[in-house]
Amino acid sequence: MNVKTYSKDQLLAWYETMYKMRRFEEEVFEFYKQGLMPGLAHLYMGEEAVATGVCAALNDSDFIGSTHRGHGHLIARGADIKRMMAEILGKVDGYCRGKGGSMHIMAMDKGILGANGIVGGGIPIATGAAYMAKYKKTGQVAVSFFGDGASNEGTFHESINMAAAWDLPVIYVLENNLYGISVDIRDVTNTPNLADRAIGYGIPGVIVDGMDVTEVYEAAKAAIERARSGAGPTLIECKTYRWQGHHVGDPATYRKRKSETEKEDWMAKCPIDCLKAEMLSTKKAKASDFEAIETAVNKEIEESVNFAKESPYPDVSEVFHDIYV
Amino acid sequence: MNVKTYSKDQLLAWYETMYKMRRFEEEVFEFYKQGLMPGLAHLYMGEEAVATGVCAALNDSDFIGSTHRGHGHLIARGADIKRMMAEILGKVDGYCRGKGGSMHIMAMDKGILGANGIVGGGIPIATGAAYMAKYKKTGQVAVSFFGDGASNEGTFHESINMAAAWDLPVIYVLENNLYGISVDIRDVTNTPNLADRAIGYGIPGVIVDGMDVTEVYEAAKAAIERARSGAGPTLIECKTYRWQGHHVGDPATYRKRKSETEKEDWMAKCPIDCLKAEMLSTKKAKASDFEAIETAVNKEIEESVNFAKESPYPDVSEVFHDIYV
Amino acid sequence: MKEITYAQAICEALDEEMERDENIVLLGEDISFIGGNFKTSVGLLEKYGDMRVKDTPISEAGFVGMGVGMALTGLRPVIELMFSDFLLVAADQVINQAAKIRYMSGGQVNVPMVIRAPIGAGRSSAAQHSQSMQAMVSQFPGLIVVVPSTAQEAKGLLKTAIRDNNPVLFFEHKMEYNKKFLVDDVVEPIPFGKANVVREGKDITIVATSSLVMKSQEAAEKLEKEGISVEVIDLRTIVPLDIDTVVESVKKTGKLIVADEAHERCGVGAEIGFQIMEKAFYYLDAPVGRVNTPNVPLPFSPALEFPIIPSVDRIYKKVVEMVK
Amino acid sequence: MKEITYAQAICEALDEEMERDENIVLLGEDISFIGGNFKTSVGLLEKYGDMRVKDTPISEAGFVGMGVGMALTGLRPVIELMFSDFLLVAADQVINQAAKIRYMSGGQVNVPMVIRAPIGAGRSSAAQHSQSMQAMVSQFPGLIVVVPSTAQEAKGLLKTAIRDNNPVLFFEHKMEYNKKFLVDDVVEPIPFGKANVVREGKDITIVATSSLVMKSQEAAEKLEKEGISVEVIDLRTIVPLDIDTVVESVKKTGKLIVADEAHERCGVGAEIGFQIMEKAFYYLDAPVGRVNTPNVPLPFSPALEFPIIPSVDRIYKKVVEMVK
Ligand SMILES: Cc1ncc(C[n+]2csc(CCOP(=O)(O)OP(=O)(O)O)c2C)c(N)n1
Ligand SMILES: Cc1ncc(C[n+]2csc(CCOP(=O)(O)OP(=O)(O)O)c2C)c(N)n1
Numbered sequence A, B: 001m002n003v004k005t006y007s008k009d010q011l012l013a014w015y016e017t018m019y020k021m022r023r024f025e026e027e028v029f030e031f032y033k034q035g036l037m038p039g040l041a042h043l044y045m046g047e048e049a050v051a052t053g054v055c056a057a058l059n060d061s062d063f064i065g066s067t068h069r070g071h072g073h074l075i076a077r078g079a080d081i082k083r084m085m086a087e088i089l090g091k092v093d094g095y096c097r098g099k100g101g102s103m104h105i106m107a108m109d110k111g112i113l114g115a116n117g118i119v120g121g122g123i124p125i126a127t128g129a130a131y132m133a134k135y136k137k138t139g140q141v142a143v144s145f146f147g148d149g150a151s152n153e154g155t156f157h158e159s160i161n162m163a164a165a166w167d168l169p170v171i172y173v174l175e176n177n178l179y180g181i182s183v184d185i186r187d188v189t190n191t192p193n194l195a196d197r198a199i200g201y202g203i204p205g206v207i208v209d210g211m212d213v214t215e216v217y218e219a220a221k222a223a224i225e226r227a228r229s230g231a232g233p234t235l236i237e238c239k240t241y242r243w244q245g246h247h248v249g250d251p252a253t254y255r256k257r258k259s260e261t262e263k264e265d266w267m268a269k270c271p272i273d274c275l276k277a278e279m280l281s282t283k284k285a286k287a288s289d290f291e292a293i294e295t296a297v298n299k300e301i302e303e304s305v306n307f308a309k310e311s312p313y314p315d316v317s318e319v320f321h322d323i324y325v
Numbered sequence C, D: 001m002k003e004i005t006y007a008q009a010i011c012e013a014l015d016e017e018m019e020r021d022e023n024i025v026l027l028g029e030d031i032s033f034i035g036g037n038f039k040t041s042v043g044l045l046e047k048y049g050d051m052r053v054k055d056t057p058i059s060e061a062g063f064v065g066m067g068v069g070m071a072l073t074g075l076r077p078v079i080e081l082m083f084s085d086f087l088l089v090a091a092d093q094v095i096n097q098a099a100k101i102r103y104m105s106g107g108q109v110n111v112p113m114v115i116r117a118p119i120g121a122g123r124s125s126a127a128q129h130s131q132s133m134q135a136m137v138s139q140f141p142g143l144i145v146v147v148p149s150t151a152q153e154a155k156g157l158l159k160t161a162i163r164d165n166n167p168v169l170f171f172e173h174k175m176e177y178n179k180k181f182l183v184d185d186v187v188e189p190i191p192f193g194k195a196n197v198v199r200e201g202k203d204i205t206i207v208a209t210s211s212l213v214m215k216s217q218e219a220a221e222k223l224e225k226e227g228i229s230v231e232v233i234d235l236r237t238i239v240p241l242d243i244d245t246v247v248e249s250v251k252k253t254g255k256l257i258v259a260d261e262a263h264e265r266c267g268v269g270a271e272i273g274f275q276i277m278e279k280a281f282y283y284l285d286a287p288v289g290r291v292n293t294p295n296v297p298l299p300f301s302p303a304l305e306f307p308i309i310p311s312v313d314r315i316y317k318k319v320v321e322m323v324k
């Protein structure tokens, strides 16, 4: 982990973002356990370095497209966690007034084009935002986050091909957490590194350690610069892992097929703990720096939980709003 | 052109097949000009070496999946040209009793899984035949023919990925004739050689001169052996060109955008003329050998034209047959 | 008789058919090791191996299309789409290929395949995971469309679907999977195109699909106490449509409600209502009524979702409105 | 007034709108250099350049989805699908994405995009290139569904579609493209949701879509000579549906035929017939009739195709059957 290059403030900001994601989702999990949350949620725990590193390299006016596992992407873009929490509980103060839920949070004011319940469904949408930026010469870029599983959908292929053909300013961030629900990516592709697919489109394909926020940041920064300069898209494969099952409540029995200790091995690489340990050991920061951040984040999280709980449900008349303009 | 390795009979058989395709489509074109043909047809003229070379390497029990430009594939598999002709005219003696037309000829008795009006639509279907062969251990292979344009459909990606993951006995033959209707493949991909896409699936990607039947045959033979041995799929990109417009009646004005003489340059590489010239110059065969073939083929073609013209239209009651078993 | 869940009934139908015919192959996401997202293929990987119970990549168009190729070459694929909403990702292979190949080939081939897919709202799954696709696919000739009600029905109809030589869309209701039902020890295939009068009545007829059959029965029980006698028909299949059974019933009751969970517009209610108007116009004492999901995407929040799901209460009120 | 083809009218609408608003961008296969498969964008590449008139690869799901992203970020994409049949390849992006994003976002965003696609049989294009997809998409809330009749209507309605902030499915009839029509020199946008009574009559009403409006008028002229007075309504849009205009007409004539080229089952005829039954039950002198493509895939041979296309003759006969 290359902490040397970065300022203390920068590194602590990343720590804060990742810690906030983790805490946010711990509360979401609590909601689920307590039966407060309608439906399901897909937790990003363990993958925090990916969204954090990528979004740290974006400008405020850039776009991202997210997935069913989107909490981390949204928090990394600075979405309001109060409104996220409220949405997850189906309350009227949620980003989508309770109509979307965890899997459909959208925040256009932060350039967030929406989470998406259809695997692969968001990839062309982010690509379209990049088309807009190119045509209007706005200098914006778009990031499309998606999983290893999504990379087997036709939309992955079609989108990257068009972006490559037309040098669109888009960055494809493939979060390879080894599984699509229970299916091991190694059983349904013959491609050890999905980044290799970039070759077929004539664009760079980069592999990074998705547990290391600095490495993710560097790859994203290079890709974003390339995109902004007009040189076209990049595919970044982030090797990562999710702590929890596919969704809250999934016992994830399938993990042990290849290795008994798969989960534990990956948990040892926790992006949050590792960053902290590295900063402490290289004396980039003191324990009290982290405590201060943690205390502040915990307070914010608590507020957002209360906000969400207190927010009312939408009135039933809302059912018929927002279909047509 | 490597005629040396092959027997005179073998080479003349290829000549005959290609010559038959060409003559067949000259008559289809005539039908069109005379207003005898309902709808449109997409002519394979110029690409004859591809289907001929590939199908020569197949066993009788193997499968092929074809496209909207399918006459050549069917003839190479030995389909009955009388019934093809009748189908193209919408007659009851056609392969599909007049219900399919040029774009949907199917001949299950020859392992022909059907032409297909949906670009890319046939790729997973051929892959499914290969799945059957693998599961039932029949030793059969399946060939999927499709165009450069089709390689940008999601089904291309999804099918090859599955075939690669599971080592299915299927050969993907990409007929790169530079265009999808008027769209130059070079304007809608960033991939000079579409065979490179194979890398992203961890399978061999082979480029061959699609105007040279011997080269096509060799590549197909190797890929088919590989598939039959259980080693999985191959992507073969055949560089080729179509003499006519996208369909009969297309003036093909778009051809001259990159080069004034594009069409003429490719026509100089006519797979039929070149094979004949090479065989004559290397003394593999005499002019009279070709004349004998041509006379016989012309007679067969004439018979098929007459057969098709004389065949009646299906009775209107047929509309309601063949939807459900 | 035994008590099993709807998901177990599906499992049993798959198992019994696979045992009988080695040409049956299952394809779908997460169907093997974990036995399916809704646990409808538990134990089948262990019994039949991974070529017959195949976990696919997330490539619906690809693996449905693969199923078509398998069906054309002698297998009988049974494909699971995790949610019926994902039919839209594979729609070309279902509607332009599977449904039409027999016709386009002039009857040379059959496409014996089953696509199983869960329908219905009620789990706060929001707009992309709560749809009921039975009306959409019914628009297209060449497909058989099955909407089973109970576990017993699901088991019998799934057997028929697997033995049928046409492409069959088999819609399971996701709110039923974990419910327990009494099921016969031996369940025979149930013929397609024969609706089932599950409750006789004389004041009004409800023809219902899928879980709305049970909801209609529940409503009918309540209504009986209030002196309203309701006939309930389980439609079983939308294509083929057994309109005769509905016509007979309407001749007796003079009133009809069609209950189906797909969106209202151009739905099953419209079709059946239209046909009843054509075939029993002079027997109708009132316009046909329908109970559907209204023409809105499914919202996430339970505060919005529950009021629009076709419920016992909505069926009850519709009957009262029409009978009073 | 001038005489132009239907294809030219489409071209003009695109041109006039693009000139007015630089956010309008066209995407589609073969739309730039050759001006579209049906010549509906001739000259636009030269005038607006290749970022606004973009030839796409054959990746319908990809470029429709790209259109969704463009619409979310300020552009107004107008997408051409070469045949409406290909909607099935892109169905998820149209129905799960474009149609639902506004709702799922709680009204944060609009998706101002138009998808243009040719419908209809009559060219021996067989089962995968002859479908009429207007009924299928009408099942799903969130889309506007336009079925213009003449060139004038197509021009005016396309302008409205482009200015509308919702996703619009705009279905052009492929048999009309080369026909000439009289069109006003200046065509204003035509509001959605307002059906157009194109011919007054008193014995029966025909409500028709797309080219069946013209066919119904032709049938009506023949019928007039035989003393049957037919009212013809051009529906214009299926969603929103102007049922009031139809109800008013039926109150006068007492009889209704719905003519739409999609397959019969769960079609537009079923929906309108059902609603008329609900809203004008006691005015109906006979069951509503419908003229559709029957529930069969479209066959290739003209000997099979022509008899099943909704024709002037089929409309004529249906009227006679219902009036006599
Ligand atoms: C088109 C479609 N197919 C299937 C699903 C069901 N599904 C939801 S998430 C998921 C796995 C996605 O895997 P991946 O893309 O690797 O993302 P991850 O969950 O690992 O973050 C599946 C199959 C879906 N939502 N959409
Ligand atoms: C899904 C789909 N999109 C578009 C079309 C219209 N179309 C028919 S053929 C064709 C071009 C196909 O190009 P390619 O795959 O290169 O084959 P070629 O015609 O060059 O042999 C197109 C766009 C179609 N039939 N299906």
Ligand SMILES: [Mg+2]
Residues within 6 Å of the ligand: A147, A148, A149, A175, A176, A177, A178, A179, A180, A181
């Ligand atoms: Mg994953």
Ligand SMILES: [Mg+2]
Residues within 6 Å of the ligand: B147, B148, B149, B175, B176, B177, B178, B179, B180, B181
């Ligand atoms: Mg081509």
